[in-house]
Amino acid sequence: AAGVIQSPRHLIKEKRETATLKCYPIPRHDTVYWYQQGPGQDPQFLISFYEKMQSDKGSIPDRFSAQQFSDYHSELNMSSLELGDSALYFCASSPTPGGQGPSSGANVLTFGAGSRLTVL
Amino acid sequence: AQSVTQLDSQVPVFEEAPVELRCNYSSSVSVYLFWYVQYPNQGLQLLLKYLSGSTLVKGINGFEAEFNKSQTSFHLRKPSVHISDTAEYFCAVSERGGSYIPTFGRGTSLIVHP
Numbered sequence: 001a002a003g004v005i006q007s008p009r010h011l012i013k014e015k016r017e018t019a020t021l022k023c024y025p026i027p028r029h030d031t032v033y034w035y036q037q038g039p040g041q042d043p044q045f046l047i048s049f050y051e052k053m054q055s056d057k058g059s060i061p062d063r064f065s066a067q068q069f070s071d072y073h074s075e076l077n078m079s080s081l082e083l084g085d086s087a088l089y090f091c092a093s094s095p096t097p098g099g100q101g102p103s104s105g106a107n108v109l110t111f112g113a114g115s116r117l118t119v120l
Numbered sequence: 121a122q123s124v125t126q127l128d129s130q131v132p133v134f135e136e137a138p139v140e141l142r143c144n145y146s147s148s149v150s151v152y153l154f155w156y157v158q159y160p161n162q163g164l165q166l167l168l169k170y171l172s173g174s175t176l177v178k179g180i181n182g183f184e185a186e187f188n189k190s191q192t193s194f195h196l197r198k199p200s201v202h203i204s205d206t207a208e209y210f211c212a213v214s215e216r217g218g219s220y221i222p223t224f225g226r227g228t229s230l231i232v233h234p
Contacts, residue, residue, distance in 0.1 A: 033221070042210060042224040043164070056221050090163060094220075107152060107220035108171075113163040 002026055004112035006091050012118045013081050021076040021115045025093030031055065032074040033109060034066060035090040043090060049074055050096070081119045088114045122147040122213045124225035132231045135203055141196040141228045143185075143211030153194040154212040154222060155185055164210065170194065181205070206232045 005024040013019050025032050031050045035043040036059075045058035049068035060066070063081075068074045072093075078085060092109035127142040145151060155167040168179025175187040185196045194211060208229050212222040 042226045045221050045223070048221060058221070092164075107214055107222075108154070108166065108169055109222060110166070111156070111164040 004091055004093050004110055006089075006112035006115050008115060009113065010116050010118075012120065014120055015081055015083065017081050017119075018077065018079045019081060019117060020078070021089050021091075021117070023074045023076070023091030023093075023112060025072050025074070025091075026110055029093035029095055029110070030072060031094045031096060032068055032072065033092040033094070034060075034074070034076050035092065035111075037088040037090060037114070038084075039087070041087075046076070078117075081117075083119050086117060086119045088116050090114045122151060122215050122218075122223050124211050124213050124223055126209075126211055126225035126228050128228050129226065130229045130231065132233060133201055134233050136200045138199050139197065139201050139205075139230065141209050141211075141230065143194045143196065143225060145192050145194065145211075145213045147192075147213060147215055149218065150216040152214045152216065152220075152222075153185075153187060154214075155179065155183070155194075155196050156210045156212060156224075157181075158208040158210065158227075160207070167196070167209070201230070201232050203232050203234060205230060 007022045033048040034046040037043045046060040048056045052068045064078050066076045092111045123146045125144045133139045153170040156164040168177045170177045170187045178184045208227045210227045211225040214222040
């Protein structure tokens with residue numbers, strides 16, 4: 001079965017540079033989520049998109065932006081990179097949240113393998 | 121807003137022994153509950169989920185968890201662990217009728233010794 005595809009898997013940048021991460025959701029999943037996991041930390045929710053519109057916003061820095069395109073893939077753009085941005089960035093996808101009833105499983109997220117960003 | 125507490129940051133256990141990883145949550149509304157596993161240098165894989173119905177939920181790799189509403193807990197158990205179960209385990213909660221964004225706990229590192 002197709003999974004969530006993230007690219008690149010590894011990325012090394014210098015401070016103050018920019019980086020772009022891409023996420024391709026599972027086919028027919030219309031909601032995409034971005035999480036950031038620092039070393040030894042739990043995943044922190046950054047932002048999500050439903051039908052190409054931002055649906056929820058978490059602890060995403062102002063230096064970061066994201067969007068979802070017409071083919072439902074999403075990109076996370078990070079500018080003015082700082083050492084503290086070094087982390088594993090996960091993308092996840094799900095069918096429409098709140099689907100059809102309490103057991104629809106509509107908000108069960110499927111995660112990609114992550115993109116590891118290292119800022120030097 | 122919901123929150124998750126994983127009481128143990130690390131759980132060492134010998135192979136073939138039983139294990140329980142504890143998870144407590146806090147929420148003012150009904151919740152969905154999840155356990156995810158993360159193997160070294162890999163993404164998060166869903167182990168099991170509680171959405172509604174039976175409070176005992178069975179997942180992959182022989183794991184199960186029980187939803188206890190009165191104790192606001194969702195502990196993960198396995199009767200006999202293998203070396204290959206060594207990984208980081210995350211409990212997560214999302215609110216019914218809310219934003220559906222899961223909040224994760226800090227994770228429990230399960231270390232299985234031969």
